[in-house]
Amino acid sequence: MIAMPMPDAAVLARRAEIVNALRRIVPGEGVIDSERERRAYESDGLTAYRQLPMVVVLPSTTAQVSQVLKYCQQHNVRVVPRGAGTSLSGGALPLADGVLLGLSKFNRILDIDITNRCAVVQPGVTNLGITAAVSDRGFYYAPDPSSQIACTIGGNVAENSGGVHCLKYGLTTNNVLGIEIVLMNGEVVRLGGKHLDAAGYDLLGVMTGSEGLLGVVTEVTVRLLRKAPTARAILLGFASTDHAGQCVADIIAAGIIPGGMEMMDQPAIHAAEDFVNAGYPRDVEALLIVELDGCAAEVDHLIEQVEAIALHNGAFYSRISQSEAERELFWAGRKAAFPAVGRISPDYYCMDGTIPRRALSRVLARMRELSEQYGLRVVNVFHAGDGNLHPMILYDANKPGELERTEEFGADILRLCVEVGGVLTGEHGVGVEKRDLMDTMFTEIDLNQQQRLKCAFDPDGLLNPGKMFPRLHRCAELGRMHVHQGQTRFPDLPRF
């Protein structure tokens, strides 16, 4: 298990005083003090980790968020922001001596501006809630993480969430136009708006995916897209993941960027099929779901090309959706993959790394070896278009030592992703989960530079500490400069 920063005894001793101060800022039921009610916040989607927060505060205005943060900075109290708590990397894991700042009361849609294809919403609105509010006008919000029913747009900004359609339509960062944030010192800053790109540094871009370490998002302006008139999906079965992987590469090399392109291995296919009867073939080693969207002329043209490329790559099963219901059924299996795996194992641990696709067969082969070595089964679903792997390790938390072995196995998979030229996380975030693996991808210099950026936003390191960085440094220490006047050799380079 990964250790969180040591609780500050001086802060814990002042708990009653802090709770009272928060009650003065957020009156009524907005401050949660009782252990029973705090229990609801002890964990997020990374359920192996639990920690009761010192106190929970649920403000409902930007001014309250500002006052809470300002108070906490002045009194040296740590703060953990939280949306719906669906993070799979422990981004919202509380601290024993920290205030848990929940944004659930920020749940209003403030402005739907179809003329300019955008909407202004509060951070506690769910991802799907945005789409629901504009779908009668034929629009939607594009990023669609699996948790979209529950996860909030504020959390999506914090984690730069993706989804199955992001190869074509982008991640959160490509679909957000503006935000309002509150800094740890209580200052309110507005970044972007209904216009494109930033005046000055792209701090909106930096805030997106900063995992709640730089500021608290209190308003979001998102881009809305017009729904595609048509979408069709094709199921393609292969005798090996290698063939399926080559098919994906050939589709992209042919100039086709599908709306979605997912791969499942045989254990995942069987688990999904047993659960939802999507009609998947059971005798294939790898299944691709490729979805084409756009006008009918485009979809009909491309789906034939995709099928031809697949057959050329040895596909021996091919089925094109003939109706909207059938297309949805194709996806139902994939979307149910996680709960389906939950049925065949007491527990599972969902990983999230990205690799260059050319390394797919090497990575899958090594994963099979590791699976045998650790004595743990692994099931693979894969955003094939962008190389984002989601191996699920099956384990039983009640068996002593099995969670620890699972975590080690998971870490080996992520190290493998980095080794082949990929990255530790494609869309779930670093959080607590991958914090101690950051050294496999970055040097001390790289990480110190990232932490110096945090110092610009949060000089006392009070906002969501213990996430993303394996070691905490004081900003004063990071800021020290060693300039050697006169000792530096003059560069021995061509001059002009």
Next chain:
Amino acid sequence: MEGYRAATAKDVAEVVTAALAGAQPLEILGGGSKRGIGRPLQVETVLDVSGLSGIIDYEPAELVLTARAGTPLAEIEAALHARGQMLAFEPPDWRGLLGTDASAPTLGGTIACNLAGPRRIKSGAARDHFLGFEAVNGRGEIFRAGGKVVKNVTGYDLCKLFAGAYGTLGVLTELSVKVLPRPETVRTVLLRVAEGVAWQPVLAECLNSPHEVSGAAYLPGAVAGRSRVAAVAGSGGGIAAVRVEGHTPSATYRADAITPIVAAHGETEQLGAEDSAVLWREIGDAALLAEPAAHAVWRISLTPSAGPAFAEAVGNQAACDALFDWGGGLVWLAIGAESGDAGAAVVREALGAQGGGHATLMRAADAVRASVAVFEPLAGPLAALTARVKESFDPLRVLNPGRMYAGV
């Protein structure tokens, strides 16, 4: 002006370290094509990174290209073209506008200035395609951020920060960018906008249609008359242009579907691939505003529906030519240079009255750019945060100091 030519990241680190020791700030230069953008630097030493050149890795099926920062954009675009791909953010070439005969724009400069062309509305800006980099910070340290895959959220997204930082946070030495397939077919639907017809709602209707518009611009009559495309120049009035691209059956279908939307507001015509290429180049490069060279040129990003009212408000107070891209969300203005501030007060007041956005003085004499805020002035806490971000990368301000804001 004296300077150093670096050929490796290590060379760059050495020069920055020496600059720190000698308190000698550096101007970072690739091809020099965008040297005239921003506040004039008061710096005596140039760090020329054009020697860091060459494509390191390009695998079309991975949609990723990695190259050294000084690689000429033309070299990259040629390599992509050969494999049916492109930089989807359509980087403009502003050499004509800026009146410079500098050598080729580079990949590093393109990303550092966060360039974006007409396709911005559909495919994003340079920021949206910047996946990872190696750079030297203002401490003389070589560091990396991001990755070489298209989907990555490991650590802070420093790519976004470096795209549009104009070299004030670090010297880029190697970059990885996302690349995408080139469209097979391009079509443009033109509308001859008669007097009294509101063009912006027409563009909005096209952008709000399901037809995946990848360019939506309006050229007032005086500006349209300068186009090299006969159908545009010869119309005698304003021209609204809507572009669709993609696989042939799709793009031709969508162009034909857009035509009746546009035809409801006036006379229309379709342009094929060749004329489309010329027209959208002219728009992205703001080539139609290059003359007269004495005019100050502004580039303003704002709420699309506010574009016409904004331009009208400025036009009421200062004689100017306008060009509208991004469905009205990008306004280019060429203002007669009689007024001492190049129209800054008028432009920024009108922008504030239209819900805000940002205005950049793209072209003006050095003396004007030294005294007028070239980039949109930042409000109190944001200005302070911007200064702290600069300090976190370049504490002694040796990298392009003051290029964007005084003291940054």
